[in-house]
Amino acid sequence: MVATDGHRLAHVERSNEKFEGVSGEMKTLVPKKAMDELRSLVDSTDVETIEFAKDESTLFFRIGPRLLTSRQLTGQFPNYEAVLPKDNSKSILLHGDDLGSAIARVAQFADERSRAVRLKLENGELKLSASSTETGESEDSIETDYKGDPLTIGFNAQYISDFLKAAGAGDVRLELKDAQSAGQLRPAEGEDYKYRYIVMPMRI
Structure with a gap:
């Protein structure tokens, strides 16, 4: 997971993690507002897992009984590497x-x-x-x-x-x-x- 505002960059990597239903590499651009909302929902519950899905334009996050939807950003993420x-x-x-x-x-x-x-x-x-x-x-x-x-x-x-x-x-x-x-x-x-x-x- 990578985020940047042009002045700083945060990079989190977790190895040997397997996700059900995902094979190979999947890249998704998530709006900052959606990440803030997701963090707020996670902090307010003791649910340990988040379910994620997407279609061509929308992102879906399920945290227990709650469902958060967000538009999917288009474009190319900067070459952070x-x-x-x-x-x-x-x-x-x-x-x-x-x-x-x-x-x-x-x-x-x-x-x-x-x-x-x-x-x-x-x-x-x-x-x-x-x-x-x-x-x-x-x-x-x-x-x-x-x-x-x-x-x-x-x-x-x-x-x-x-x-x-x-x-x-x-x-x-x-x-x-x-x-x-x-x-x-x-x-x-x-x-x-x-x-x-x-x-x-x-x-x-």
Whole structure:
């Protein structure tokens, strides 16, 4: 499953999963509003499975006794595989709560429009900072296991917070290449699925 808004991309992959009535590959474009409604329905019930079907124009989701229908989007989804990082060699392990708290503290001083925060990676430390002409500036730091060349990169603070909310509690891994290339965030612990979150950098 893949979703993108042009600035970030979420990719979830689950291997060795078999679906009744499906042979080979099936691709479907689902509207964001339909996914939001589906999540709301799933959160309000203890049903463990979702039944899915479609025709040429409509998508059908059955959650217990409830049926959600949505129009099927037409067109071509972007070639997301081209933007998935393949050589982000600068990798650090962080506790999700530590990163989330630091982002929240620093982001209060970020520009309201861009929400940009600066991440400076150095030996043993990740420094986070933000500034604006209206609110001033703020800096925070987190100890890390990083050993390598320094790197400074900018990201939208809200995008990082959204990833941490989706990933849940636990350690996360931040993987970078350089200041101009997309960064990758992912849960550090192994799950029965693979979750990758790609964020485009910002000029800072």
